[in-house]
Amino acid sequence: xxxxxxxxxxxxxxxxxxxxxxxxxxxxxxxxxxxxxxxxxxxxxxxxxxxxxxxxxxxxxxxxxxxxxxxxxxxxxxxxxxxxxxxxxxxxxxxxxxxxxxxxxxxxxxxx
Amino acid sequence: xxxxxxxxxxxxxxxxxxxxxxxxxxxxxxxxxxxxxxxxxxxxxxxxxxxxxxxxxxxxxxxxxxxxxxxxxxxxxxxxxxxxxxxxxxxxxxxxxxxxxxxxxxxxxxxx
Numbered sequence: 001x002x003x004x005x006x007x008x009x010x011x012x013x014x015x016x017x018x019x020x021x022x023x024x025x026x027x028x029x030x031x032x033x034x035x036x037x038x039x040x041x042x043x044x045x046x047x048x049x050x051x052x053x054x055x056x057x058x059x060x061x062x063x064x065x066x067x068x069x070x071x072x073x074x075x076x077x078x079x080x081x082x083x084x085x086x087x088x089x090x091x092x093x094x095x096x097x098x099x100x101x102x103x104x105x106x107x108x109x110x111x112x
Numbered sequence: 113x114x115x116x117x118x119x120x121x122x123x124x125x126x127x128x129x130x131x132x133x134x135x136x137x138x139x140x141x142x143x144x145x146x147x148x149x150x151x152x153x154x155x156x157x158x159x160x161x162x163x164x165x166x167x168x169x170x171x172x173x174x175x176x177x178x179x180x181x182x183x184x185x186x187x188x189x190x191x192x193x194x195x196x197x198x199x200x201x202x203x204x205x206x207x208x209x210x211x212x213x214x215x216x217x218x219x220x221x222x223x224x
Contacts, residue, residue, distance in 0.1 A: 008152060033212075042116070042202055042215030043155075088154060100213065102147075104154035 004103035006089050011109040018076040020106045022089030025070065029091040032065060034074045037086040037105065046087070047074070076108075084110045115139045116216040118203050124222045131190045133219050135203030143206045144186040145213065146170075146178060148199040155202065161186055193223040 006022040024032070030051050035043040049056045049063045049072070056063045062075040076083055089103040116137045125131050135144065142163050147155040147170075157170030159178040167178060175197060177189045190197055200220050204213040 004154070040217070042204075042217050043213075044215070045212045048212070099157075102155040104152050 004089055004091055004101050006103040006106050008104060009107050009109070011111065012079050014079060014081055014110055014112050016079055018074075018079045018083065018108055018110075020074045020076075020087050020089075020108065022072040022074075022103055023070055024072065024089070024091045024101075026091055026093055026101070027070070028093050031092040032063075032072050033088075033090040033092065033100075034061075034063065034072075035088040035090060035102075037088065039085075043088060079108075079110050081110045081112055084108055116203060116205055116214050118201075118216040118219050120219060121217065122220045124224065125193050126224055127194055129193050129223075131193050131221065133188045133201055133203075133221070135186045135188070135216055137184050137203075137205045137214075139205055139207070139214060140183075141205040141207045141214070142183065143208070144180065145204040145206070146176075146186065146188045147202045147204065148172070148197075149202060149218070150199050158188065158201075190221075193221075195223045197221065198223050 003025045012018045033048040034046045036046045037043045047058050047061050049065050060077045064073045086105040086107050088105045090100050092100045119134045145160040146158040149155050156172050158176050161167050161180045164180050179187050200218050202218050203216040206213045
């Protein structure tokens, strides 16, 4: 079945760049997403990329998609302590009724 | 006011008890979802509903049931709670085939 994998932890220093990686298995994925979960809260969509794109930039966020390798990454430039959260990679497909499959989440620690 | 609300926010119950978790939304979305979150496992889909008359099983529906009482309300029931149903439960909504899901704040359920 479809699967999304990502590492569970990442620690960076404030001001450095963070890169969170994700791999997925469903080649029919239409959308790839990054959600952010802050402590005690639900998930919020951070950014997304369509499967026909290679890169998307949104202020401090850069999403890179390697469709051949089924690899997605999220780069956060100038990481701040407020970026500390869990980041979920997710893939969505229009097959089977528009399912979204989430990864396990990467917990980002930002050290001051 | 929050667009997606969940009640209760926290619940401790004993094995064998019936529990209902409720979700309400003011976004006017037709699609609603129930997920559970476990450490290291990400979000797993329990049930989803594309409209009031449409209910579908997700990845892990055993031991759960749902009711879509109205477009704005989607409740999740555990008929006879067991300890391995201890988890964080999230309700989410989306509009049509939109890529973005909007999450509630979560319900932390502990079954002893």
